[in-house]
Amino acid sequence: MTRRLLLSYLSLAALVLVCLEIPLGFVYSRAERERVVNAARTEAESVAAYTALSLATGRAARDLPTRVAHCARRIGGKVVIVDASGAPLAASHPLTARASRALASRPGIQAALHGTASVDVRTSTIGGVEYLSVAAPVGEGGRPQGAVWLTVPTRTVHERVHQVWLLLAVGGLGVLTAVAVAGFAFARWAARPIRQLERATHALGDGGRFAPVPVTKGPPEVRGLAAAFNHTAARFAHLLASQRAFAGEASHQLKTPLAALRLRLENLEPHVSARARGSLDAALTETDRLARMVEGLLAMARLEERAATPAPVDIGEICAERHRSWAPMFARRDVSLVLFAGSVGPVFAVPGAVEQILDNLLSNALRASPADSTVTIELRLHTPARRALRDSRPCRVDLHVTDEGPGMTAEQxxxxxDRFWRAPGAPKGGTGLGLALVQRLAHASGGEASLHAAATGGLDAVISLPSAAPPQDADAPAAPHARPCERPALPA
Structure with missing residues (x-):
């Protein structure tokens, strides 16, 4: 908002300056040209009057060269005086014979020798230099005694006009600088309530405690926005707190009755006939399923309650540790658990997320895998292309858990x-919360969770997490037959 306000102030100031300075520059330029022309006319008339007086007193040959040289130095141009036939009487600069003969053919001199009352002002080019020429008749009456031809380089006029435009430009830049400084201070002051709203919004989105923003600062629109934000944020915080409290308290309250229910069912086992033993086993199974569902709800409630920040974790070590813990369970079901965990480096994940993700995926894979099948845990490092490496894009690590079970259709x-969704024909004992928790943990860690059809006919669960290893330099030479950052996968 500060940049937009400052840009609007500068745009408005620039528009005002353009509307004022451009007409002012043209007006001053025209006035400067007229001033130079009028000065040249006055000088020509003065020299013409002096020439007439010198001719009348007979001192033309003595006085005119001095007068002409003095006038030429004062105006920075050239002065030529001719007689009635066009022959030069005096000149401020040497004239060749050809130039002397061409004087009478000059339009300005011709007009002055014919007694034109008005002064003839023309712009001509002499020797590749543009001059402003002024011709004035010498003497009064219908037959002038001669003419005065005065030329001033237009370069002088152009220099003065350029100086005017330069001064206007410098002044405009000074005004824009002052407007930028004052506008920045005002924009910061005007945007301060918006920044407070932004900080409060970020704090609320990051799971922090809700702190009302002041509604007494800024324009009425901002104060109204702050009041609406406080009301909405307070209601949101109340609803969120109620949801967390309900999920946490309900899950905690259910754990004790479930444990007592299972104990009572187990105590009934010696007193149940063989015909009712199947119903008792089914009741115990459903009790265990309900207990796992409560644990899942507790885990999701804890995940929503703490907005943990992802931190670097060693995913290879975690996979090796979970492989050692789950291998005996898989062995009892005659299912092989194989680990391919190369040196992929650390990844960013919420503390404890990778362990929970692996436990849920391995539990699902164990229930879906038939005897004499294999479940594979594999880590793969994916590096962006070299062009993306120059943009410092991080590598990603994919965690694959692949089974050889019945798999799922694309729709499934x-x-x-989805929470509490279970595939048709899925083994008993599932709660429908495991994959939902896996996806929430992956998103909280800045990654993604997806399911694909495995080449062996089962399911390939892929968890993609951002790598915490520093990206390699795009210009560094890569190892032969290997991609940048890639390391070989080693079976555990």
Whole structure:
């Protein structure tokens, strides 16, 4: 907002300056030209009067050269005096014979020798230099005694006009600078309530405590916006707090009755006949499923309650540790658990997120995998192209958990991340919260979660997380037959 206000102030000031300075510059330029022309006319008339007096007293040969030289120095131009036939009487500069003969043919001199009452002002080019020429008749009456031809270089006029435009430009820049300084201070003052709203919005979005912004500063529109924000933010904070409290308290309150229910069902086992043993086992299974659902709700409530910041974690070490923990469970079900975890470096993730993601994916894969099948954990490092490396784009690490189970259709994979959704024909015991929690953890870590059809016919769950390793220089030579940042994958 500050930049836009400052830009609007500068644009308005520039428009006013353009509307004022351009006409002023043209007016002053025309006035300067007229001043030079009038000065040349006055000088020519003065020399003509002096020449007439010198001719009348017979001192023309003695006085005119001095007068002509003095006048030429004063105006910075040239002065020539001719008699009634056009022959030169005096000149401020040497004249060749050809130039002397050509004087009578000059339009201004011809007009002056014919007794034209008005002064003839023309712009001519002599020797490649533009001159402002003024011719005045010597003497009064219908038959002049001669003529005075005065030329002034137009360069002098142009220099003065350019100086005027330069002064106007410098003055305009000074005014724009002053407007920029004053406008920046005013824009900062005007945008201060907006910045407070922005900070409060970021704090609320990051999970911080809601702090009302003052509604007594700024224009009425900003004060109204601040009041509406306070009302909306307070209601949002109340609703969010109520939702967290309900989810957390309900989950905690359900854990104790569920534990007691399972204990009572187990105590009933010796007193249940063989015909009812199947119903008792089904009840225990549903109790376990309900307990896992409560744990999932607790995990999601904790994830929403703390807006944790992603930090670098060693995903390879985490995968190795979870592989060691889950391998015995897979072995009891005659399912092989294989790990391909190369040195991919650290990734950015919410603390504890990778462990929960792996536990949920491995639990789903174990339930879906038949005996004598294989579940694979694999880490792959994906580096952007060299062109993107120059833009300092980070690498990404993909965590693949692949099984050889029945898999899912494209429609089922699209719905798999919905809460409480379970695929038709899925094994008993699932809650429908595992993949939803996986997706929330991946998003909180700045990554993505997706499901793909595996080449073995099962499901390939892919978790893409940003790499925490520094990007390689795009100009550094890469190793032969390897992409930048890529390292070989080693089986565990």
């Amino acid at each position: 994979r699209a719905r798999a991340f």
